Amino acid sequence: MNEIYKKAIEFERKGFEFYKEIAEKMNQPLAKRLFESLAEQEKEHIHFIEDIYEKGNFEIGIAELKQINKMEEDIKKVFFEIDKEKRKAPLDHIEGYKLAMELEKKGYEMYKDFAKNSIGKEKEFFETLMEQEKQHFESLNNVYRYLSESEIWYSEEESKVWNWMNM
Numbered sequence: 795m796n797e798i799y800k801k802a803i804e805f806e807r808k809g810f811e812f813y814k815e816i817a818e819k820m821n822q823p824l825a826k827r828l829f830e831s832l833a834e835q836e837k838e839h840i841h842f843i844e845d846i847y848e849k850g851n852f853e854i855g856i857a858e859l860k861q862i863n864k865m866e867e868d869i870k871k872v873f874f875e876i877d878k879e880k881r882k883a884p885l886d887h888i889e890g891y892k893l894a895m896e897l898e899k900k901g902y903e904m905y906k907d908f909a910k911n912s913i914g915k916e917k918e919f920f921e922t923l924m925e926q927e928k929q930h931f932e933s934l935n936n937v938y939r940y941l942s943e944s945e946i947w948y949s950e951e952e953s954k955v956w957n958w959m960n961m
Contacts, residue, residue, distance in 0.1 A: 798908055799847040802923070803840055805904060809897055810836035816890040825891075828937050832894070832930055839923065846919060891938040898931035 810833050817829035902924055909920035939946070 796847065798911075799843055801904070802843050802908070805901060806836045806839040806843065809833075809901065810840065812897065813894065816894065819890070822941065824937060825941065828933060829890075829894070832933075835926070835930070839926070843923075888942070891934060895931055895934050895938070898927050898934060901927035902931065 813829045813833035813836060817826055817833060820826035820829060905920045905924035905927060909917050909924060912920055
């Protein structure tokens with residue numbers, strides 16, 4: 795298997811294991827669902843990378859990869875299912891958030907390098923993965939700030955990303 799694909803699969807596998815482990819430790823429902831959703835998406839990334847490497851069908855892979863980013867909808871559903879008091883529950887495992895954001899930054903940079911050294915559909919595939927890592931980072935940062943800095947979050951984020959959290 796090409797070294798680039800091996801590296802990408804290994805990176806996604808580590809991300810899956812990390813997010814799964816953190817999700818199991820979370821008590822706060824919003825944070826728990828965020829990490830579960832991240833784990834699911836990392837697992838799907840592994841599937842797509844393996845599939846694309848084996849079949850070389852980048853067009854189907856890119857289209858499907860763009861469809862899996864349903865994280866906001868998952869978090870939104872949990873957000874409205876839990877009462878307001880539980881939404882404000884203390885932020886647990888703060889290091890987990892920081893490590894997760896760092897992991898997503900590294901993934902973004904790795905896929906950026908892969909895209910730089912690729913052409914055509916392969917380049918587009920890595921750019922799509924790069925965008926997914928960026929969205930993961932933004933999701934982590936958004937929930938982290940919502941839970942840890944609610945007042946600041948409200949004043950800065952009102953009517954921006956995920957404005958449905960402004961309740």
